[in-house]
Amino acid sequence: MQDLLYFIQQLINGLTIGSTYALIAIGYTMVYGIIGMINFAHGEIYMIGAYTALIAITGLAALGIAWLPLILIVALVCAMIVSSSMGWAVERVAYRPVRGKHRLIPLISAIGMSIFLQNYVHLAQGSRNIGFPALIEGGFRFGAEDSFQTSISYMQVTIFVTTLVCMTILSLFISRSRIGRACRAVSQDLGMANLLGIDTNRIISATFVIGAALAAVAGLLLGMYYGSIDPLFGFIAGLKAFTAAVLGGIGSIPGAMLGGLILGVAESMTSGYLSGEYKDVVSFGLLILILLFKPTGLLGKPEVEKI
Amino acid sequence: MAAHNLKHALFCAIVTLIISYPILGFNLASEGTTVTLEGAKTSTVVGVLLAAVIVFLFQLFRDTLMGSLRQLPAVNPLTNRKPMEQSKRLKLDSVLLTLMIIGALIWPFIASRGAVDLSTLVLIYIMLALGLNVVVGLAGLLDLGYVAFYAVGAYTFALLSQYYGVSFWFALPIGALLAALFGLVLGFPVLRLRGDYLAIVTLGFGEIIRILLNNMTNLTGGPNGIGGIPDPTLFGMEFGRRVKEEGNTSFHETFGIAYSGEHKVIFLYLIALVLAVITAIAIRRLMRMPVGRAWEALREDEIAAKSLGLNRTAVKLSAFTIGAFFAGFAGTVFASKQGFISPESFVFLESAIILAIVVLGGMGSQMGVILAAIAVTILPELAREFSEYRMLIFGAAMVLMMVWRPQGLLPMRRIHIELKKQE
Numbered sequence: 001m002q003d004l005l006y007f008i009q010q011l012i013n014g015l016t017i018g019s020t021y022a023l024i025a026i027g028y029t030m031v032y033g034i035i036g037m038i039n040f041a042h043g044e045i046y047m048i049g050a051y052t053a054l055i056a057i058t059g060l061a062a063l064g065i066a067w068l069p070l071i072l073i074v075a076l077v078c079a080m081i082v083s084s085s086m087g088w089a090v091e092r093v094a095y096r097p098v099r100g101k102h103r104l105i106p107l108i109s110a111i112g113m114s115i116f117l118q119n120y121v122h123l124a125q126g127s128r129n130i131g132f133p134a135l136i137e138g139g140f141r142f143g144a145e146d147s148f149q150t151s152i153s154y155m156q157v158t159i160f161v162t163t164l165v166c167m168t169i170l171s172l173f174i175s176r177s178r179i180g181r182a183c184r185a186v187s188q189d190l191g192m193a194n195l196l197g198i199d200t201n202r203i204i205s206a207t208f209v210i211g212a213a214l215a216a217v218a219g220l221l222l223g224m225y226y227g228s229i230d231p232l233f234g235f236i237a238g239l240k241a242f243t244a245a246v247l248g249g250i251g252s253i254p255g256a257m258l259g260g261l262i263l264g265v266a267e268s269m270t271s272g273y274l275s276g277e278y279k280d281v282v283s284f285g286l287l288i289l290i291l292l293f294k295p296t297g298l299l300g301k302p303e304v305e306k307i
Numbered sequence: 308m309a310a311h312n313l314k315h316a317l318f319c320a321i322v323t324l325i326i327s328y329p330i331l332g333f334n335l336a337s338e339g340t341t342v343t344l345e346g347a348k349t350s351t352v353v354g355v356l357l358a359a360v361i362v363f364l365f366q367l368f369r370d371t372l373m374g375s376l377r378q379l380p381a382v383n384p385l386t387n388r389k390p391m392e393q394s395k396r397l398k399l400d401s402v403l404l405t406l407m408i409i410g411a412l413i414w415p416f417i418a419s420r421g422a423v424d425l426s427t428l429v430l431i432y433i434m435l436a437l438g439l440n441v442v443v444g445l446a447g448l449l450d451l452g453y454v455a456f457y458a459v460g461a462y463t464f465a466l467l468s469q470y471y472g473v474s475f476w477f478a479l480p481i482g483a484l485l486a487a488l489f490g491l492v493l494g495f496p497v498l499r500l501r502g503d504y505l506a507i508v509t510l511g512f513g514e515i516i517r518i519l520l521n522n523m524t525n526l527t528g529g530p531n532g533i534g535g536i537p538d539p540t541l542f543g544m545e546f547g548r549r550v551k552e553e554g555n556t557s558f559h560e561t562f563g564i565a566y567s568g569e570h571k572v573i574f575l576y577l578i579a580l581v582l583a584v585i586t587a588i589a590i591r592r593l594m595r596m597p598v599g600r601a602w603e604a605l606r607e608d609e610i611a612a613k614s615l616g617l618n619r620t621a622v623k624l625s626a627f628t629i630g631a632f633f634a635g636f637a638g639t640v641f642a643s644k645q646g647f648i649s650p651e652s653f654v655f656l657e658s659a660i661i662l663a664i665v666v667l668g669g670m671g672s673q674m675g676v677i678l679a680a681i682a683v684t685i686l687p688e689l690a691r692e693f694s695e696y697r698m699l700i701f702g703a704a705m706v707l708m709m710v711w712r713p714q715g716l717l718p719m720r721r722i723h724i725e726l727k728k729q730e
Contacts, residue, residue, distance in 0.1 A: 038503050048330065055333050058344040085325040097710045104449050105713050107503055108666055112705025115659060119699040124331045131337055242507060277522045284511035291504050292496050
C-alpha cells in the first residue's frame with residue numbers, strides 16, 4: 001500500500017511538471033512546424049515571463065493589494081504581455097532577416113539570442129536566485145496518518161487546471177479561428193499559403209507571440225511551484241521542453257502535450273526511485289534514443305525530403 | 308505609406324518599452340525570505356525611453372534611411388576592389404603565417420608572466436576552434452556539445468596522473484585518442500540525424516558528460532574536481548623548485564641557472580604553441596586531401612554528394628572524430644596548465660564560446676578562426692570594466708553576424724580556377 005502511495009505521489013509530481021513542459025513545448029513545436037527552425041531562445045522567453053510575473057507580484061504587494069485572484073491575474077497578464085512582445089521582437093530582429101538561408105544560420109542566430117537574453121536579465125536583475133513567494137498553499141492528503149501520505153497541493157491542482165484551460169483555448173483557437181486556420185495552412189505549405197493571400201509574415205509573428213504567451217504562463221506556474229528563479233533556469237527548462245516536443249513528434253500540438261507529460265513522469269520516477277541528480281541524464285538519454293529510433297516522434301508525420 | 312509607417316513605428320516603440328522597462332526599470336532585491344522591489348536609477352529609465360525614441364524614429368524614417376544606406380557602398384572604396392590574385396594571396400597568406408609564428412615564438416621572452424599565461428589560454432582556444440572548425444565549418448555539422456570532448460581529454464590526463472602517475476607526454480596522445488574514440492562512438496548513431504536534431508543531441512551529450520563528471524564522486528571528485536595535476540617535463544627535467552619524482556632532474560639545476568617560476572609558464576606556452584601549429588598544419592593538409600574535399604561537398608549538398616558515391620556516414624564520422632581528437636589535445640594542455648579541473652570548466656557556455664569563435668572568424672577559414680580566437684579571448688581582458696557585458700556582447704555579435712555577414716569576418720576562399728570570359 002505504501003509503495004502504491006509513493007508511486008502515485010511520483011506520478012502526480014511528474015504530471016505536474018510535465019504539463020508545464022507541455023506549455024513550453026507548444027512554442028517550439030509551432031515554430032518548428034511553420035518555419036522548420038529550433039527557437040533556441042524560447043527557454044529564455046519563459047524565464048523572462050517568470051521574472052515579469054515576480055516583479056508584478058512584488059509590485060502589487062508593495063501597493064498593499066492582497067486579494068489573491070487579482071494578484072494572480074495581473075501577474076499572468078503582465079507576464080504574457082512582456083513575453084509575447086519579447087517573442088515578437090526576437091523573431092523580428094534575429095530570425096526574419098535570416099529566414100530561408102542555410103539551416104545552420106538561423107540556429108546560430110537563435111543561440112546568440114539565447115545568450116543575449118540570459119545576460120540581459122542577468123545584468124538587470126543579478127545572477128543570484130530570487131525567492132518566489134508561494135501564493136497558493138495547502139493541499140489534500142491521502143493515506144494513513146502514521147505512514148507515507150500522498151499529497152496533492154492546491155498549487156499542483158492550479159497547474160493542472162491552468163494548463164488544461166490554456167490547451168483547450170489553444171486547440172479551439174487553432175481549429176476555429178481565422179488566424180488558426182491560416183497557421184495550419186502556412187505550416188502545410190508556406191509558399192502556397194502566401195500565393196493564396198495569407199500574410200505569412202504576420203502568421204509567423206503570430207506563432208511566436210502565441211508560443212511566448214504560453215511560455216509566460218508556464219513561467220508563472222513553475223516559478224511559484226519551485227519557489228525560486230534565476231536567469232539560467234530557462235535554459236534547462238527550454239531543453240526539456242524541446243525534448244518533450246521531439247518526443248511527441250515535432251510540429252504536432254497534441255504531440256507536444258503528450259511528450260511533456262511522458263517526460264515529466266519519466267523524470268519524477270527517476271528522481272523518486274533512482275536519484276535526483278540523474279533526472280537530466282534520463283531526459284537527455286530519452287531524447288537521444290527517440291531521435292535514433294523514431295525521429296518523427298510519437299505523433300509526428302514522417303518528413304519527406306524534397307529535392 | 309506615411310500613415311502606415313507611423314503606425315508601425317509607434318508599435319515598435321511601444322514593444323521596445325514593454326520588453327525593456329519592466330526588466331530594466333525594476334530591481335528585485337531579496338533580503339532573507341522577503342523580496343522587495345526597487346526602482347532603477349534615473350539613468351536607466353532615461354536610457355530605456357531614449358531607446359524607444361530611437362526605435363520610433365528609425366522605423367519612421369526606415370525607408371529613407373535604408374535608401375541612403377544603399378548609396379553608401381559607392382563611397383566605400385573597398386566595394387569595387389577586385390579580389391586579390393590567387394597566387395599573390397597565397398604568398399601573402401604564407402608570409403603572414405610565418406610572421407605570426409615568429410612573433411609567437413619571441414613573445415614569451417618579452418611579455419610579462421601574466422600575458423604569457425593568457426597567451427597559453429588563447430592557444431588552447433585556437434586549438435579548440437580549429438578542431439570545431441572541421442566539424443562545423445568544413446563538414447557543416449553543428450556540434451553544440453564540443454566541450455564534452457575537451458572534458459574527456461582533460462579528465463583523461465587528470466585521472467591517469469592521479470591513479471597511475473602517467474606523465475603529460477604519455478597522457479597527451481591517450482587523451483586525444485580517447486576523445487576521438489568518444490567522438491566515434493557518439494557519432495556513429497547520431498550522424499544519421501538532420502542538422503538541427505544533431506545540434507540538440509550533441510548538446511544533450513555534452514550535458515550528460517558534465518552531469519556524470521559532477522556525480523561520479525568516487526572517481527572524479529564530483530564538483531570538487533581533481534587537483535595536483537603535474538606539469539609537463541622536458542626530457543625528464545622538471546620545472547618545479549624541487550624534483551617531485553624519482554629519477555627526474557630539475558631544469559634550473561641541469562642548466563645551472565637560477566630558479567624562476569617563469570620557466571614553467573614559458574615552457575607550457577611553447578608546448579601549446581607547438582601543438583596549435585601542429586593542429587593548424589594537420590587540418591590544412593586534411594582540407595586538401597580527398598577527405599577534406601568530401602567534407603565540403605557534403606556540407607554544400609548532401610544529396611549531390613551521395614549521388615556521386617560518397618559514403619555519407621564515413622565522411623561525417625571522420626570529421627567528427629578528427630574534431631574530437633583535437634579537442635582532446637586541447638583538454639590535456641588545459642588540465643596541465645590549470646593543475647586543477649572541475650566540471651565547472653566544461654559547461655555549455657564554453658561550447659557556445661568556441662562556436663562563436665568559429666562563426667565570427669568565418670566558418671571554414673583557418674586564418675579567420677585564429678584571429679577570432681585571439682580577439683575573443685583577449686578583448687575581455689583588455690576591457691575589464693566591460694567584462695560583465697562580455698557574454699551580452701557575444702550573444703548580440705552572434706546574431707548580428709548571422710544577419711549581416713553569415714560568412715564571417717574573413718570568409719574562407721578556396722583555391723579555384725576561373726574560366727576566362729569569352730570575348
